[in-house]
Amino acid sequence: xxxxxxxxxxxxxxxxxxxxxxxxxxxxxxxxxxxxxxxxxxxxxxxxxxxxxxxxxxxxxxxxxxxxxxxxxxxxxxxxxxxxxxxxxxxxxxxxxxxxxxxxxxxxxxxxxxxxxxxxxxxxxxxxxxxxxxxxxxxxxxxxxxxxxxxxxxxxxxxxxxxxxxxxxxx
Numbered sequence: 139x140x141x142x143x144x145x146x147x148x149x150x151x152x153x154x155x156x157x158x159x160x161x162x163x164x165x166x167x168x169x170x171x172x173x174x175x176x177x178x179x180x181x182x183x184x185x186x187x188x189x190x191x192x193x194x195x196x197x198x199x200x201x202x203x204x205x206x207x208x209x210x211x212x213x214x215x216x217x218x219x220x221x222x223x224x225x226x227x228x229x230x231x232x233x234x235x236x237x238x239x240x241x242x243x244x245x246x247x248x249x250x251x252x253x254x255x256x257x258x259x260x261x262x263x264x265x266x267x268x269x270x271x272x273x274x275x276x277x278x279x280x281x282x283x284x285x286x287x288x289x290x291x292x293x294x295x296x297x298x299x300x301x302x303x304x305x306x307x308x309x
Contacts, residue, residue: 178298182281185300189279192221192232196304214307218243229289237308239271246289260285261294274303 145153196217203213221232222245233244241250255267266284273280279302285294 178281181298182300185281185298186279186302188226189232189300189302191226192224192234193302193304195220195224196307200304200306231289235267235271237271237275237303239267241267270299270301274301278303278305 199208199213199217199220202208203210208216218234221234222243224232231245233246234242235255236242239255241253241255244250256265258267259265262285264284266282266286269284270282273282279300281298281300283296283298286297287294
């Protein structure tokens with residue numbers, strides 16, 4: 139308190155103004171961070187719902203194989219074919235990989251089919267498919283951020299994929 143008594147009124151006002159600015163900036167940063175986290179959670183829920191579509195296609199073919207309508211290899215192939223034709227939100231698509239990670243089906247880059255994805259990294263050095271496989275092994279599902287080009291482009295953009303394992307065919 140004695141320190142404040144030695145300051146002139148304009149110094150006290152500038153100090154109070156500075157404290158208010160710092161407080162407002164701190165609260166703004168906190169609110170922006172919270173809003174960003176909330177938006178990511180909302181996006182994860184949205185994408186998860188969309189991924190459930192592909193999972194239900196796989197579950198349908200798995201059930202058909204279980205009923206003896208087709209053998210398991212034919213069911214897997216039919217599920218991959220059906221999922222490859224699915225689109226959402228315009229030109230967004232589904233792809234399927236195993237836990238190795240190895241691409242089982244990519245509708246936009248079929249040259250990846252059958253290939254190991256373990257060494258593929260985005261421009262920031264993230265081994266994105268290995269990370270996706272790790273998320274599925276660890277949590278069963280989750281949202282994974284990475285950089286990847288849009289179809290028809292070589293320029294990578296920031297993307298999020300919600301990955302989910304299909305337990306009956308995992309392994």
